[in-house]
Amino acid sequence: MIGIIDYGAGNLKSVHHALTKLGFASEIVSTEERINESKALILPGVGAFKDAMDNLKQVSLINCIKENVQAGKPILGICLGMQLFYETSFENGEWEGLGLLEGKVVRFDHELKVPHMGWNNLIPGPQYEADNGIGKEVTKGEYSYFVHSYYVDPENKEEVVFYSDYGLEFPAVVQKDNIYGMQFHPEKSSETGMKLLKNFGELIK
Template sequence: MIAIIDYGAGNLKSVNHALKSLSLESEITSNPDHLFDANAFILPGVGAFRDAMDELTRLNLVDAIKENAQLGKPILGICLGMQLFFEKSYEHGEWKGLHLLEGEVVRFNHDLKVPHIGWNQLEKATTCRITDKLAENEYAYFVHSYYVLPKKKEDVICWTNYGVKFPAIVQKDNIIGMQFHPEKSGETGVKLLQAFGEMIK
């Protein structure tokens, strides 16, 4: 079973619907104990970094997420959920993240329209189970004003370019992040969620 973490900031129903359409059992929960019962979990996210971390702390989910990640369970962060995996964000201040991955979250600083909204190409950086089924330069749907500056380039599975090259998919062992929304990315998103489901024991 896949637990979809509800902390008041995410496309919970659309993620849940996407998983069920792939015959992947899932539940939406804000109970930290349910993460220990789950085989894998997803941290979705729409909103502000600081608010998200405050709510995860209030719900006693921070330690539960870290402990289950250390147990080796597959964990997928979507959009803001991926950014929360990193050390800190500079979104309206400086805020600490979950520190599951090394790097920082910064705002786009160029002449292109922000937020970055729409379809953009995924440029594979390496081969791995998550992206095995993807062709070169498939498109995914993005909605964000901030992006990750990773400290370790080897954690980046796919890049995207929007005035600056930034990580679209990251992975370190069982920890996977997608800056875009796979549940809104058509067949590309379906293939990625299927691959995530196949990681679950």
């Protein structure tokens, strides 16, 4: 069972619906017990970084999430959920993240319209494998649906599976060991998003 973590800052039902459509058992979970019982986890997220971290603190799930990840349980962060994996965000201040991955979250600072909203294509990065892993059967140029004003500046570029380009190249999909992140919304990204969710589900042992 894939546990979709409910901490008051996520688009839960659409993720649950997409997993059900793909044939994966999933459940919206909000307690340590159910998180610990899940075979894999998804951390969704919409809204502001600080608010999301405050919510996780209020429901006392930060240590539980970290312990499950350190034990090797697969976890997927979606949109803001992916950004929460990193050490620091500079969204309206400076805020500490979960620290599961090294890097920072910064605002787009160029002449293009912010937020970056709509469809954009995927560019294979160092971690991409065409026939294996999270990027299996997803090819260069496929499109995903983004809505964000901030992006990840990773310490380790080799963890990037796909980039996208919006005035600069930024990570669209990342992976380190059992930790996966997607800056876009796979559940809103048509066939490509469903392939990526399917790949995540199939990686769960």
